[in-house]
Amino acid sequence: MLRSSLRNLNKFKNINITTEQKDIIDKLIRVDHAGELGANCIYAGQMYATKKAGPGRSDEIELVQHMWDQEKHHLSTFNKLIDDFRVRPTVLSPVWIAAGWFMGASTTALGKQSAMACTEAVETVIGEHYDDQITQLKKFEHLHPDLVKLRETCEQFRDDELEHLDTAVDHGAQQAPAHALLSAVIGSACKFGVWAAEKV
Template sequence: MSAVIEPGIASYSEYLEQELRSDHAGETGAVYIYKGIIAIATLFKNQELICFAKEHGATEAEHLRLIEAVFEEKYRSRLLGPWRIAGWLTGAIPALFGRKAVYATIDAVETFVEQHYQGQINHLKIHRGYEQLLDLLVRCQADEINHKNEARSKASPSLPLALRAWCAMVGSGSAVAVLLARRI
């Protein structure tokens, strides 16, 4: 039925296949969020954002590589093109408005991702047998929490209404993307 993971485990359950499909799509989108930030920050010569995005983008690229190592290509989302575009725009649009908008956006994205991974971690703790996958998800989640905390520490404590609305849209968009990626 599904992708091979650990030695001795033939396949993932349908649930895990869908979740890993969404993780792969999400990490693909995350790589492109930082590419979008870098593109705009480079135009504006914003070295702080370029460094932030390069560092975080490298972590997301590593997450993508790790997930690709345990999740066969034939099971991945067929919507990777749109995920790349959506990710790039999710990074580029706030970068047009400056650092505070970027940091608030990353806080919103990573808050969603932290919760998304936590659901999978909880599932794996109950349904034992995927210890390497559990370790991978815990590792990725810890990195995402660090990204969230760093971004939150750099964002303004009170956000303007338009930025709060953008961040709510980013969170909702992430939830819709997960639903789609699980299926397609």
């Protein structure tokens, strides 16, 4: 197999890595950066719609804020990683911003259970995607300590996302009207987003 150095990473200049492995790293960081950007916008939309709904749903504000704060940390981390690894961000970022906010706001407008169903569906896809990435990284993380750190970051963020999934279920996600349909539509949208971010 053709091998190349990570020429755009000075700290990696003394190691060899396959072009396939380099592609895995680039796609991983680009997709996760896009995903965390979208997640932040989902929670921004949820927060907006929750506040607009009035005091009757004020109990949701603290719940949404806790999950949003974790997503803000995730995005901040991937903002740094995308610079450190010099990965090109997806050109679809404006789409994720708009789509994420609309998804969060519209499902929240339908009620708390629908908002939680949105979170459940998104985090299910993201948790599975992180698992796949972790498996890939474990195959060649020995090449550089920063790849080990990247895998550990993915593991921590996956655990956070699964915590959000559990929180959503505990707060009525599966009692949402048309839960199966809502989950299928949102899950499919997320999977398409992962595929698109890998490509562009």
